[in-house]
Amino acid sequence: MVPGAHSVSVAVILFLTEKTHLNRRTFYLTFIYAVWALIGLVLAIPAAVYLLWPPRPRKEPDWTEAGTLTQLKLGTPNEFIFRKNRVDGWKVSSEKSTAWVVKMAEQEVVAFSPQCPHLGCAVHWVAKQNEFLCPCHASTFSIEGQVLTGPAPRALDRFKVKVEGDKLLLGPVHRSGEATS
Numbered sequence: 204m205v206p207g208a209h210s211v212s213v214a215v216i217l218f219l220t221e222k223t224h225l226n227r228r229t230f231y232l233t234f235i236y237a238v239w240a241l242i243g244l245v246l247a248i249p250a251a252v253y254l255l256w257p258p259r260p261r262k263e264p265d266w267t268e269a270g271t272l273t274q275l276k277l278g279t280p281n282e283f284i285f286r287k288n289r290v291d292g293w294k295v296s297s298e299k300s301t302a303w304v305v306k307m308a309e310q311e312v313v314a315f316s317p318q319c320p321h322l323g324c325a326v327h328w329v330a331k332q333n334e335f336l337c338p339c340h341a342s343t344f345s346i347e348g349q350v351l352t353g354p355a356p357r358a359l360d361r362f363k364v365k366v367e368g369d370k371l372l373l374g375p376v377h378r379s380g381e382a383t384s
């Protein structure tokens with residue numbers, strides 16, 4: 204062997220080993236950074252969509268099927284319990300709702316909100332007295348929803364009503380005294 208060749212070989216081997224070691228380290232570091240970047244991207248996309256995509260405006264569905272008219276007797280209020288969907292941004296929830304429905308004439312149906320216009324307690328129909336009664340402060344209302352005794356300041360609010368065949372559809376509630384168009 205040429206003198207000094209051994210030490211050159213050792214230097215080359217050491218150099219290559221170090222280079223390989225460096226390359227491997229660089230590769231692992233790059234790989235780890237790439238994985239972190241990917242995770243960050245995966246997490247950032249939904250957040251960006253949530254922040255940048257405008258939520259749907261809060262909107263209640265126009266009409267909700269509340270029941271059938273066959274269960275109604277002329278001049279006798281009936282409590283209809285139904286579920287209606289509420290849309291709030293991306294969230295759609297279903298909530299229980301109630302209406303006091305009265306068939307006033309063959310072609311005339313009205314649906315009262317059960318909330319007393321005084322402080323919002325639930326009114327109910329008292330057949331014996333032929334009136335709606337609020338249990339909280341004893342306001343009473345006629346079958347047309349008019350105030351008979353206070354402290355309720357105004358008549359019962361009404362749902363917008365639509366009849367399709369035998370189905371009763373209820374729309375939004377209108378404050379008594381407001382135009383219903």
Ligand code: FES
Pocket residue numbers: 319320321322323324337338339340341342353354355
């Ligand atoms: S809440 Fe009905 S009378 Fe007060």
